[in-house]
Amino acid sequence: MKRPWKLGTALLLALCACEDGFLVIRTGVFAGSGFCSAMINDANWNCSQSSGQISGGGIIIIFGTGRDPFGRQVDLSLTMHATVGSAAQRIGADDVVSAEVVMYDYGQPSTWSASGSRGSGTFRLTSLTAESAAGTFEFAAPSTTQSMAATTYRITSGTFNVQLR
Numbered sequence: 631m632k633r634p635w636k637l638g639t640a641l642l643l644a645l646c647a648c649e650d651g652f653l654v655i656r657t658g659v660f661a662g663s664g665f666c667s668a669m670i671n672d673a674n675w676n677c678s679q680s681s682g683q684i685s686g687g688g689i690i691i692i693f694g695t696g697r698d699p700f701g702r703q704v705d706l707s708l709t710m711h712a713t714v715g716s717a718a719q720r721i722g723a724d725d726v727v728s729a730e731v732v733m734y735d736y737g738q739p740s741t742w743s744a745s746g747s748r749g750s751g752t753f754r755l756t757s758l759t760a761e762s763a764a765g766t767f768e769f770a771a772p773s774t775t776q777s778m779a780a781t782t783y784r785i786t787s788g789t790f791n792v793q794l795r
Contacts, residue, residue, distance in 0.1 A: 664680050664681070664682075664762065664790070664791050664792035664793050665677060665680060665789075665790065665791055665792070666680045666692065666694040666706070666788070666789065666790035666791075666792065667787075667788070667789055667790075668706075668767070668768075668785050668786065668787055668788035668789070669785070669786045669787045669788075670698060670704065670731075670783065670784070670785055671783060671784055672784075673698060673699045674699075675696055675698060675704065676696050677694035677695060677696040677706075678695060678696045678697070679694070679695050679696075680692070680693060680694040680695070680790065680792045681693050681792050681793055681794070681795050682762070682763045682790075682792040682793065682794045682795070683794060683795055684712055684794060688711060688712045688713070689709060689710070689711060689712060689726055690709075690710055690711070690712045690755065690758070690763055691707060691708065691709050692706075692707070692708040692709075692710075692763065692765075692790050692792055693705075693706070693707055693792075694706040694707075694790065694792075698733070702733050702734060702735050703733070703734040704731065704732070704733050704734075705731070705732040705733075705734075706729070706730070706731055706785075707729065707730045707731075708728075708729050708753060708767055708790075709726060709727065709728045709729070710726070710727050710753045710755060710765075711726060711727070711755075712755065712758055712763075713755060714755050714756065714757060714758050715754075715755070716754065716756075717754075718752035718753070718754055719752065719753045719754070719755070720750075720751070720752050721744045721745060721749055721750055721751040721752070721753075721769055722745075722746060722747060722749075722750065725745070725746060727745070727753060728743070728744060728745030728746075729743070729744045729745070729749070729751060729753075729767070729769045729771055729785070730742070730743045730744075730771070731743075731771055731783045731785070733783075739775070740773065740775050741773070741774045741775045742771035742772060742773050742774060742782070742783040743771055743772070743774045744769045744770065744771035744772070748771075748772055749769060749770050749771045749772055749782075750769065750770050751767065751768055751769020751770060751771075751785070752767070752768060752769070753765060753766070753767045753769075754766045754767070757791075760794070761793060761794055762791065762792060762793055762794060763790070763791075763792055763794060764789075764790060764791040764792075765789070765790055766788060766789050766790075767785065767788035767789075767790070768785055768786045768787065768788055769785050770782050770783070770784050770785070771783045771785070
């Protein structure tokens with residue numbers, strides 16, 4: 631009789647360790663989908679979901695979504711050239727390299743964007759295969775919406791290693 635109870639407990643523990651069909655590892659990142667993390671306005675932030683996509687013209691877009699320390703959803707999008715190397719890709723150097731942050735506070739979105747002459751920052755694509763992309767990022771993005779939120783979003787110490795779709 632003890633055996634079914636132990637089996638039931640083991641199954642319950644296994645199900646509690648999963649979220650949306652993916653095993654959640656200690657950092658809160660979904661296994662199998664890669665990771666991205668950063669310091670956002672001086673607070674740790676980790677993606678709960680992340681991915682990348684290569685679009686025409688040798689451009690790669692990195693997506694990530696997670697919660698900030700206040701429980702608000704924060705979506706991040708980075709657009710860069712699919713050029714691997716240690717050279718920094720700078721926001722403002724052309725019209726491709728850009729970043730956008732969307733934060734949902736009580737369901738209302740606030741947006742910050744860095745591109746062209748707005749904001750500043752650098753991205754480095756350190757690895758690119760047919761299946762994944764990895765690199766680093768940091769940027770400062772001014773607000774594009776009227777909001778009580780911060781006027782500039784500062785992202786530092788950003789890293790990503792995502793699966794391409």
